[in-house]
Every structure is written in C-alpha cells, then in structure tokens.
Ligand SMILES: *[C@@H]1O[C@H](CO)[C@@H](O)[C@H](O)[C@H]1NC(C)=O
Ligand SMILES: *[C@@H]1O[C@H](CO)[C@@H](O)[C@H](O)[C@H]1NC(C)=O
Ligand SMILES: *[C@@H]1O[C@H](CO)[C@@H](O)[C@H](O)[C@H]1NC(C)=O
C-alpha cells in the first residue's frame with residue numbers, strides 16, 4: 001500500500017490532478033480511433049470506414065501494421081496534432097483468447113521479477129518491428145508531436161505492452177515526442193504486480209476505462225498472479241464515471257466491487273460510451289472460463305462440452321454466453 005501512495009504523490013507532483021479526471025468527449029475520440037483498427041486493412045489505409053472514419057476526418061499519414069500469426073492489427077496516423085497509435089482486439093470467432101491462448105505468464109525481461117501474459121506478449125512481438133519502423137517514419141515527419149495510444153480488449157493489452165517499448169524507443173533515440181496518454185477500453189490484466197509497478201512508473205498517464213459490468217477486466221484473475229496497470233475509470237450505465245478510483249491500484253470500490261459472476265456482462269465489454277467497440281456489426285461471441293482449468297481454457301464452438309467438462313472435473317464455469325447474460 002505504501003509504495004503505491006509514494007507513486008501517487010510522485011505522479012500528482014508531475015502531472016497534477018488532471019491525469020485521473022475523465023473527459024467523456026475526449027474518451028469518445030479514443031474509442032473511435034480504436035474502432036477503426038478493427039476495420040479491413042484497405043479501409044483503414046484509405047480512411048474509408050463510414051461513420052468511424054468520418055468521426056476523425058482529418059486523419060492522415062496512416063500506416064497499418066498486421067501479422068496473421070495471432071491476427072494482430074493496428075495503425076498509426078496523424079490527427080489533431082497528435083500521433084495516434086492503436087491496436088485492435090480479437091476478431092476471431094472467439095474471445096477465449098484470454099485462456100486458450102497462453103494464459104501462462106512469461107518472464108518480462110525489462111524489469112526484475114516481472115512477468116506478462118505470454119499470448120499478449122506474442123501478439124505484440126508479431127507486430128513490434130513494423131510498429132516501431134512506422135513510428136520512426138512518422139516521427140521524422142512530426143518530430144514534436146505528442147503520441148496517444150489506444151486499444152480495446154486484447155488490443156488494450158497489446159497497447160499496454162507496446163507503450164513500454166515506445167517509451168524506451170523515444171528515449172533511446174532522444175526523440176522529443178512524449179507519450180501523452182494511453183487510453184484503453186475493457187482491458188484484461190496484462191502482467192503481474194511487479195510489471196504493473198514498473199509500467200506505472202514509466203507511463204502513469206494511463207487511463208483504463210471499464211464499462212460498468214464488463215467481464216474482461218476481471219480476467220485473468222488476481223489469484224493466478226495478475227494485476228492491473230494504470231488508473232481505472234469506472235463507468236455506470238449512462239457511461240458516466242461512477243466513482244473516483246484510486247490511481248495505480250485495483251480499487252476495491254470500483255469495478256472490482258462487482259463480484260458476482262452472473263453480474264459480469266459480455267455486452268458491456270463490446271459497447272462503450274453507447275457505441276459498439278468494433279468496426280461493423282456488434283460482436284456475438286462466447287466467453288467462458290473454467291476455474292482451475294486455466295490452461296484448458298474453453299472452446300466456444302461447443303459450449304455444451306465445456307459445461308460437461310466443468311461438471312466432470314468439478315470446475316466452476318464462470319462465464320457464460322452473451323445470450324445467457326442478456327436473458
Ligand atoms: C471498406 O471499403 C469498401 C470500398 O470503399 C466499402 O465498400 C466498404 O463498405 C468499406 N467497409 C467498411 C467496414 O467501412
Ligand atoms: C524480486 O524477488 C525477490 C525474491 O522474491 C526479492 O528478494 C526482490 O526484492 C525482488 N526484486 C524487486 C525489484 O522487486
Ligand atoms: C509475424 O510474426 C512472426 C512470429 O512472431 C514473425 O516471425 C514474423 O516475422 C512476423 N511478420 C512480420 C511481417 O513482421
């Protein structure tokens with residue numbers, strides 16, 4: 001507790017109080033930047049993605065990066081005087097990426113005792129080279145522009161890992177650009193507590209928006225050693241901030257106070273600020289999680305099998321289908 005208080009005081013001194021204040025209109029800007037990252041690559045490159053692209057009609061110098069290995073995608077661009085960097089979430093027919101895909105932590109070399117979700121790290125590494133090369137190009141054109149970073153869901157996790165590399169990339173090259181803000185939606189936990197502490201020291205200007213009862217920020221659970229980064233902004237049903245959450249800790253009085261499994265909402269995960277989080281139609285996916293069966297994950301194509309397996313192995317099935325949650 002004490003160490004977080006120290007960081008808090010440090011941050012207050014550096015950034016004043018604004019860094020934890022929520023500006024809904026500004027948040028909507030970030031939401032629409034990241035929505036575009038879900039669109040087909042050509043649409044992003046040509047900035048032709050209907051209302052999403054029109055929302056930021058002055059976007060230019062767009063560079064898309066992607067890698068099919070883990071379906072990673074995102075883009076950089078320049079808009080409103082800033083370099084915009086985004087990462088998309090999962091577009092496969094499943095959201096069991098949290099569990100099916102390398103939930104095991106892997107050592108994170110940049111800091112002592114740090115570890116991160118190996119699937120998130122792999123997804124980032126797939127696009128790291130393209131991202132930094134493209135960023136280098138953009139920086140040569142806009143050598144003083146502030147950088148903003150956004151992502152939703154898996155994209156939020158990738159954004160978190162990327163932000164650290166971008167931070168080091170800027171300082172190693174003595175670039176003047178700074179990371180103005182990392183602004184994520186529905187982020188899962190990315191790494192352990194040592195990782196969160198390291199992250200928070202480098203990039204305290206991180207806003208982690210959590211919509212009401214979104215289930216994903218509850219994953220992967222604390223009890224297998226995961227811990228959130230940044231400062232939570234917890235939204236209510238009307239997408240207004242419910243509470244001031246304490247910076248850099250998982251505030252028990254914010255989204256963490258939603259403890260009942262059946263209260264967790266998938267719909268809240270894919271609908272932020274009254275807008276679908278993706279490029280086109282609303283998602284229709286299944287999320288589930290077998291407690292103590294973490295490495296097994298679950299298979300969304302066959303939910304019955306998952307339920308059966310949970311029963312046979314006396315595992316608790318924590319997350320159910322979107323349909324279930326809506327009924
Ligand atoms: C992508 O671009 C094509 C061609 O301009 C257009 O027909 C299509 O509607 C666009 N898709 C989206 C999701 O905006
Ligand atoms: C890393 O973990 C070891 C063993 O738990 C501990 O002694 C050490 O202080 C930790 N280092 C940091 C930087 O937290
Ligand atoms: C895609 O990811 C794989 C695995 O990390 C990597 O070997 C490959 O070089 C990447 N491709 C590009 C174009 O970066």
Ligand SMILES: *[C@@H]1O[C@H](CO)[C@@H](O)[C@H](O)[C@H]1NC(C)=O
Pocket residue numbers: 246251252253
């Ligand atoms: C949560 O709220 C309770 C009661 O208002 C308070 O005693 C406690 O300190 C709060 N916890 C945090 C982490 O702010």
Ligand SMILES: *[C@@H]1O[C@H](CO)[C@@H](O)[C@H](O)[C@H]1NC(C)=O
Pocket residue numbers: 028273274275276
């Ligand atoms: C997105 O959200 C804003 C703010 O809540 C709202 O005004 C707007 O109508 C929404 N857009 C769509 C396409 O739903």
